[in-house]
Amino acid sequence: MSLFEKYGGFSTVSAIVHSFYSDLRDSPKVKHYFENINMERLIDHQTKFISHALGGPAHYEGRALLQAHSHLSVNQEDFDEVADILKDNLEDAGMEEEDVNTVMAIVESVRAVIVSK
Amino acid sequence: MLTVNDLSIPILYVRGEPWTIIECNHTAVEWLSTSNDMQSLTNKTLSMIMPNINQKRLERRISKGRAATFEMILPDDANNRTALFRFRPFKDGVLIEGSDHSSVKETQAMLASYSVMIEDKQKELQAEYDRAERLLANILPQKTITQLKTLGKTVPERYADVSVLFLDFVGFTVMSQQMEPELLFAELNEIFTTFDNICERLGCERIKTIGDAYLAVCGMHTPNLNHALSITSAAIEMRTYLIERNRNSQHQWLCRIGIHSGALMGGVVGKLKYIYDIFGDGVNTAARMETASEPMKINVSQSTYSKIHTQFAMEKRELLSIKGKGSMQTYFVNGPKT
Numbered sequence: 447m448s449l450f451e452k453y454g455g456f457s458t459v460s461a462i463v464h465s466f467y468s469d470l471r472d473s474p475k476v477k478h479y480f481e482n483i484n485m486e487r488l489i490d491h492q493t494k495f496i497s498h499a500l501g502g503p504a505h506y507e508g509r510a511l512l513q514a515h516s517h518l519s520v521n522q523e524d525f526d527e528v529a530d531i532l533k534d535n536l537e538d539a540g541m542e543e544e545d546v547n548t549v550m551a552i553v554e555s556v557r558a559v560i561v562s563k
Numbered sequence: 564m565l566t567v568n569d570l571s572i573p574i575l576y577v578r579g580e581p582w583t584i585i586e587c588n589h590t591a592v593e594w595l596s597t598s599n600d601m602q603s604l605t606n607k608t609l610s611m612i613m614p615n616i617n618q619k620r621l622e623r624r625i626s627k628g629r630a631a632t633f634e635m636i637l638p639d640d641a642n643n644r645t646a647l648f649r650f651r652p653f654k655d656g657v658l659i660e661g662s663d664h665s666s667v668k669e670t671q672a673m674l675a676s677y678s679v680m681i682e683d684k685q686k687e688l689q690a691e692y693d694r695a696e697r698l699l700a701n702i703l704p705q706k707t708i709t710q711l712k713t714l715g716k717t718v719p720e721r722y723a724d725v726s727v728l729f730l731d732f733v734g735f736t737v738m739s740q741q742m743e744p745e746l747l748f749a750e751l752n753e754i755f756t757t758f759d760n761i762c763e764r765l766g767c768e769r770i771k772t773i774g775d776a777y778l779a780v781c782g783m784h785t786p787n788l789n790h791a792l793s794i795t796s797a798a799i800e801m802r803t804y805l806i807e808r809n810r811n812s813q814h815q816w817l818c819r820i821g822i823h824s825g826a827l828m829g830g831v832v833g834k835l836k837y838i839y840d841i842f843g844d845g846v847n848t849a850a851r852m853e854t855a856s857e858p859m860k861i862n863v864s865q866s867t868y869s870k871i872h873t874q875f876a877m878e879k880r881e882l883l884s885i886k887g888k889g890s891m892q893t894y895f896v897n898g899p900k901t
Contacts, residue, residue, distance in 0.1 A: 456678035460671070465632070472630045472651075503685065531629070538620060 448501030449545050458539055459502065463492045466535045475527045479518060496532075499552045515560045525561050529553050573646075575604070578656030582609040582618065585656065594637055594646060594661060609659075613648070625652050634664060703839050704784045707831055719830030725783045726794040726824040726867060727845055728767070729853035730758075730801065731776040733817040742814065751775065754808070754816060758801055765797045770841055776853075780841065783829060791824045791870035795896055798822060798861045805859070821852025822896075823864040851885045852893060861896040868894045876900050 450459065467489060471480050480488065491514060498506035532553060536546045573591035577584050587604050595612050596603045610616055616633055624631035630651040637644050647664035650657050699708055710717045732738070739747055758777055762769050767781040779797065782790025798820045809815050825845030832840050848864055856862035868877060878895040885891045 451682075455682045457671070457675035460674055460678070468632075469629055474628065530627075534624060534627075534629070 449541075449548065450497060450500040450502030452545070453500070453539065453541060456497070456502070459493060459497050459500065462535050462539050463489060463496055465538065466496070466532055467492060469531045469535065470528065473527060473531060476524050476531075479520075479524070499549045511556055512559050516562065519563050520561050521563050522561055525557055573659075573661035575609075575659040576653065576656055577609050577659060578654075582657060583607070584609060584612070591661070594640075597639055621650050621657075625650060625657055628652060703831065703837060704829075706784065707839060711831070711837075717831045719828050721826065721828050722783050723826050724790075724824065725827060725845065726781045726790040726822060726870075727827065727841070727849035728779045728781075728794050728798055729776065729821045729849045730779075730798075730818050731774075731853060733819055733858045735775040738814065750814060750816070754805070757804055761797050761800045761804070765793045765800070767794050767797045770839065778841075778846075780827075783841075791822070791867045792874055794822060795861070795863065795867070795871050795875060796899075799896065799898060802859055802861065817858040819853055819856040819858060820861040821849055821854065821856050821863070822861065822867050823849035823852050824867040824870055825864075848885075848888070851888060851891075855883050855885065855893060857895075862893050863896055865892050865894075868892075871896075874900060 450456075467480075471477050491510070494504040495506045495511070496502075497504035529550065533546060533550055536549055541549075571590060573588065573594045575584055575587040575591050579585075584604050584607050587601070589601070592599060592601055592604055604612065610618065613633065613635055615635060621631040621633060630649055633648045633650065635646055635648070637646050642665070645664040645668045646661045647667070648659050648661045650659050652658075703711070706720075707717050742750075755772055755777060758779075759769055761767075762779050765781075766785060766787055767779050768783060768785070770778045770780055772778070779794065781787055781794040781797070787793060802818065802820065805816050805818055809817075823845060825843075825848060827841050827843035827845035829839065829841045831837050852862045852864055862880075863871070863877075871877075872894075876897040876899070878897055880893050880895060882890045883893055
């Protein structure tokens with residue numbers, strides 16, 4: 447059983463995406479990335495990425511991640527902040543530590559694609 | 564300290580350990596207290612007002628400078644409204660702002676219902692797909708399935724050195740006239756199912772049955788250097804099974820078996836009904852071996868003989884004149900060498 451199924455499928459993912467998105471817009475470190483951008487597209491990307499990271503039905507390719515971030519010149523520190531916010535939200539959604547670590551390893555695996563300076 | 568006293572949004576300011584309400588506005592009183600008195604909230608700890616609060620989780624977020632939310636159903640609210648309280652660091656405490664969350668909750672419930680529906684549907688589809696895959700795997704070799712999926716067609720393949728077994732029953736035409744068709748079918752089905760089990764156990768592969776004939780190979784899709792040996796062992800087991808069966812049965816099933824080792828082609832024939840079949844001289848010769856066999860005998864060609872004669876007790880036969888082949892030396896397999 448995938449983590450996606452284990453934690454109640456899409457309704458859990460949607461709750462995670464929702465709070466993750468809201469936290470990102472609050473974070474003084476990274477909120478500037480999320481100003482003046484198309485909210486629907488962002489939610490779409492995040493829903494797919496998180497579903498994918500949990501082994502859900504979405505297939506999210508590294509190419510899409512690269513495309514979405516290449517113009518942003520994201521640095522290591524900002525990546526850490528976003529990853530940490532995601533981690534918090536996974537924990538808040540009631541995910542077990544081991545499963546959070548699994549997802550965070552997937553997030554870590556795309557660091558090189560997203561960070562560009 | 565709080566200058567905002569907007570009547571429509573409840574606002575609370577908490578501080579200390581545990582979080583204690585220092586100030587709040589009238590809407591907060593209206594939402595969270597049964598009395599209409601501001602004093603009923605101030606100086607109370609937050610957990611008294613919001614008993615289900617997970618303060619640890621909220622504190623962790625606040626300590627990182629992040630906002631946190633807590634959801635609760637309003638006490639004594641005629642409409643059972645769900646409120647969302649948003650906590651954020653403020654001065655040396657935490658500012659809490661509430662909002663009516665009911666319509667969001669409704670949308671979420673709708674979304675959850677829909678997604679569960681889709682996920683269930685998805686599972687059904689997956690189960691159906693798996694079932695179809697298993698069925699297909701029973702009919703076609705895995706390699707052929709992969710070719711069909713990726714190329715949309717299959718490429719026939721040549722196998723240079725495999726063993727082929729043909730078996731059919733003596734007097735089947737007469738039997739089918741004398742027996743009820745249902746019974747005939749049931750008995751044949753039982754026998755062929757046993758043959759399938761024998762083949763599977765010995766690493767052989769049934770290609771097809773044609774009426775009362777049974778065609779199997781060895782060393783084709785699963786490489787096996789001892790294919791002649793394996794298929795001869797299968798033939799002996801099939802014969803032994805029939806001998807045992809005939810002892811307790813009204814109907815006597817007598818088989819003729821032929822085996823040949825050689826080259827053949829394997830591939831899918833047809834487009835609407837996929838049937839995997841084998842062709843070539845190796846197959847024809849095996850069929851001739853079977854025709855030239857005798858009741859309850861296993862007749863093998865020279866090429867099979869040369870691969871197995873050290874393992875089995877064999878009986879050299881008279882030279883046979885085989886249709887389209889000229890004269891051939893063949894052998895009966897009596898049983899394993901003792």
